[in-house]
Amino acid sequence: MEVLWIYLIIVNLLAYILMGIDKKRARNNQWRISEKTLWLVAFVGGSFGALIGMISYRHKTKHFSFKYGLRLLALIHILLVYYVFTK
Structure with missing residues (x-):
């Protein structure tokens, strides 16, 4: 469990x-990290970190999929972690 x-x-x-x-790259008109990559990292367990990053950096907050999708994914991940650690 410690590894998890x-x-x-x-x-x-x-x-x-x-x-x-x-x-930061968006502000400087530089090459950006793709949304696909951001979603992939969120999907494999980083949804809470992505959500906190979205809120604290005020980034992707106008994108419906990020605004509501990350919240839903974070909730699902929290429930899964709760289930795994209480079983």
């Missing part, structure tokens, strides 16, 4: 950092 916690911490930090990098 370490994995979740790393993937959520990665998602948070990627949102920050993409926001």
Whole structure:
């Protein structure tokens, strides 16, 4: 179970950092991180980090899929983690 916690911490930090990098690149008109990559990292367990990154950097907040999709995915991930650790 400890390995799962370490994995979740790393993937959520990665998602948070990627949102920050993409926001900085958006401001500077530089090459961006694709939405597909952001969603992939969120889907494999980084949804909470991506959601916190979206809110704190105010990035992708106008995109319906990010605004509501990340919230739903984070809720699903929280419920899955709760289920795994209480079983």
